[in-house]
Amino acid sequence: MRRFTWLAPTLYIIFLLLPIYWLLNMSFKTTNEILGTFTLWPQEFTLDNYRKIFTDPTWYNGYFNSIIYVVMNTAISVTAALPAAYAFSRYRFLGDKHLFFWLLTNRMAPPAVFALPFFQLYSAFGLFDTHIAVALAHCLFNIPLAVWILEGFMSSVPRELDETAYVDGYPFWRFFIKIFLPTISAGIGVAAFFCFMFSWVELLLAKTLTSVAAKPIAATMTRTASTSGYELGLLAAAGCLTIIPGAFVIYFVRNYIAKGFALGRV
Amino acid sequence: MSLIFKDVVKKVGAETHIYPCSLELAPEGFNILLGTTLSGKTSLMHLMAGLERPTSGEVWFDGADVTGISVQKRNVSMVHQQFINYPNFTVYENIASPLRVTHMDRAEVDKRVREIADLLQLTPMLERRPSQLSGGQQQRTALARALVKDADLVLLDEPLANLDFKLREELRDELPRLFAGRKCTVVYATTEPSEALLLGGHTATLHEGRVTQFGPTAALYRQPGDLLSAQVFSDPPINVATVRKRGARFHLTEQVSWPVPKAQKALSDGSYTIGTRPHLISPVRTSKSAVKIEGDVLITELSGSESVIHFDLGQQTWISQSHGIHPFEVGERVSFYAELAKSMYFDREGKLL
Numbered sequence: 001m002r003r004f005t006w007l008a009p010t011l012y013i014i015f016l017l018l019p020i021y022w023l024l025n026m027s028f029k030t031t032n033e034i035l036g037t038f039t040l041w042p043q044e045f046t047l048d049n050y051r052k053i054f055t056d057p058t059w060y061n062g063y064f065n066s067i068i069y070v071v072m073n074t075a076i077s078v079t080a081a082l083p084a085a086y087a088f089s090r091y092r093f094l095g096d097k098h099l100f101f102w103l104l105t106n107r108m109a110p111p112a113v114f115a116l117p118f119f120q121l122y123s124a125f126g127l128f129d130t131h132i133a134v135a136l137a138h139c140l141f142n143i144p145l146a147v148w149i150l151e152g153f154m155s156s157v158p159r160e161l162d163e164t165a166y167v168d169g170y171p172f173w174r175f176f177i178k179i180f181l182p183t184i185s186a187g188i189g190v191a192a193f194f195c196f197m198f199s200w201v202e203l204l205l206a207k208t209l210t211s212v213a214a215k216p217i218a219a220t221m222t223r224t225a226s227t228s229g230y231e232l233g234l235l236a237a238a239g240c241l242t243i244i245p246g247a248f249v250i251y252f253v254r255n256y257i258a259k260g261f262a263l264g265r266v
Numbered sequence: 267m268s269l270i271f272k273d274v275v276k277k278v279g280a281e282t283h284i285y286p287c288s289l290e291l292a293p294e295g296f297n298i299l300l301g302t303t304l305s306g307k308t309s310l311m312h313l314m315a316g317l318e319r320p321t322s323g324e325v326w327f328d329g330a331d332v333t334g335i336s337v338q339k340r341n342v343s344m345v346h347q348q349f350i351n352y353p354n355f356t357v358y359e360n361i362a363s364p365l366r367v368t369h370m371d372r373a374e375v376d377k378r379v380r381e382i383a384d385l386l387q388l389t390p391m392l393e394r395r396p397s398q399l400s401g402g403q404q405q406r407t408a409l410a411r412a413l414v415k416d417a418d419l420v421l422l423d424e425p426l427a428n429l430d431f432k433l434r435e436e437l438r439d440e441l442p443r444l445f446a447g448r449k450c451t452v453v454y455a456t457t458e459p460s461e462a463l464l465l466g467g468h469t470a471t472l473h474e475g476r477v478t479q480f481g482p483t484a485a486l487y488r489q490p491g492d493l494l495s496a497q498v499f500s501d502p503p504i505n506v507a508t509v510r511k512r513g514a515r516f517h518l519t520e521q522v523s524w525p526v527p528k529a530q531k532a533l534s535d536g537s538y539t540i541g542t543r544p545h546l547i548s549p550v551r552t553s554k555s556a557v558k559i560e561g562d563v564l565i566t567e568l569s570g571s572e573s574v575i576h577f578d579l580g581q582q583t584w585i586s587q588s589h590g591i592h593p594f595e596v597g598e599r600v601s602f603y604a605e606l607a608k609s610m611y612f613d614r615e616g617k618l619l
Contacts, residue, residue, distance in 0.1 A: 158348055167342055
């Protein structure tokens with residue numbers, strides 16, 4: 001029996017990697033090959049799909065747009081969540097527990113609920129089709145999440161650390177920036193990661209709030225499918241490139257996420 | 267140079283954490299706050315440091331009212347029970363941090379940090395992070411940070427409680443030496459009466475948010491002002507019983523009685539409370555004046571050279587602490603010899619007579 005212990009994990013990994021392999025496989029094929037024959041690897045290996053993405057502004061701008069609003073959103077969410085999480089973890093005030101719970105209820109409604117009011121509101125303020133519009137819209141979901149995660153990390157830091165710093169003579173903000181933030185850097189990493197991921201994969205609001213100037217990559221991918229027939233190879237290449245930023249970010253925060261799980265907050 | 271509390275009260279919501287408290291700390295030597303967990307030691311320290319403001323009352327330091335002054339502006343330092351250091355700083359930066367906040371000259375900071383690190387045997391660890399140190403070294407770092415800035419008031423909140431036995435003894439022996447020659451008021455919180463006796467100085471006994479008594483440690487131990495202070499300042503717990511004075515004798519029961527000591531001769535007949543320290547009770551007859559009492563053994567705790575025996579004496583549990591090993595069985599009926607005449611006598615309100 002022991003000789004086959006490698007079997008289960010191997011099958012599992014193959015099962016997990018199959019869709020990604022298939023995407024990669026398709027991205028190096030021509031659309032004709034994809035539609036015409038069933039091949040396990042590209043018969044006519046081509047980089048044309050990638051070339052098109054890197055040279056056509058409607059494609060590569062999609063990446064830029066996505067990254068711009070995702071980074072904006074992550075920065076705004078974490079910056080806004082830090083003081084909020086500190087307040088929840090350190091102070092007691094009327095209704096704090098209820099407020100903390102109700103923060104999360106923003107995540108209970110599907111984004112579609114907010115698509116119409118947001119579209120109307122952002123149009124009225126002239127923010128339609130801007131990066132900041134998408135970044136702000138995503139804050140609705142990301143700030144509560146970031147507060148929730150950061151509060152867990154902050155509560156694991158003993159209150160005595162704050163006291164010691166005050167006794168040593170640190171004013172609040174100096175303590176917060178020089179001592180407290182580095183102490184919970186793992187938590188900030190995890191919170192930023194989740195904000196990044198959510199904003200990166202969210203399609204509905206991003207698509208509703210943009211048309212040309214801030215059109216995200218995911219929206220570009222869905223629209224191309226209907227214009228000039230099926231460019232499946234091109235879509236697969238775009239898909240592969242879309243995976244990369246997420247994988248990159250995960251690689252950097254993987255250890256912190258384990259810590260977050262240990263605290264029961266992720 | 268001293269700290270004075272004037273009718274300080276601390277309430278949090280509906281709860282009272284500190285009942286009206288007036289206290290004048292001794293300017294030198296250790297001021298010990300002795301009390302069980304939740305007796306208000308930490309609350310009192312927060313008030314002393316200025317981390318919290320009293321609900322009413324005044325705090326005076328060195329002849330000035332400091333009640334409303336924030337902790338950053340007072341020259342205090344504090345060491346907690348948990349090992350609290352700044353995790354992102356090295357040991358050197360940790361010790362230097364209170365000085366750097368004041369924008370002190372670099373060379374002066376360096377000189378002071380190295381001096382104090384040397385005193386606390388931290389010199390080889392200066393470049394390490396607190397997480398790479400043992401518990402004892404982490405607490406030494408915290409102590410070094412508290413000492414380096416020459417604070418007027420140093421608060422030590424059970425600094426040794428989280429250390430293992432050996433380290434605790436070692437550091438406790440060092441403490442008086444560390445503070446010798448420093449002009450600062452030291453406040454030391456502990457749950458252990460023996461620690462208070464070892465460190466000497468002055469002691470305040472605390473019970474459920476009340477300072478029951480304050481005075482020189484040894485005198486307080488010998489002559490507690492009331493039953494509550496005696497109970498706080500006794501380990502193992504002091505034995506308490508109601509006795510009746512009839513003429514020239516005190517009666518615990520009809521059979522157990524002893525002559526009234528000189529000091530209590532003037533008391534009128536009636537009922538009183540006695541507090542008898544466990545070391546006055548032994549299963550071996552040591553003196554003629556000892557009174558024989560009988561009880562059923564409940565627990566025997568044998569340490570290397572000492573026996574602590576809990577026994578059932580009618581309604582209450584009494585404790586005997588004696589030299590030698592006395593391995594009684596649980597439930598065994600044993601005769602103890604108690605020097606009840608040497609007990610402390612309290613009136614019905616608990617005042618020492």
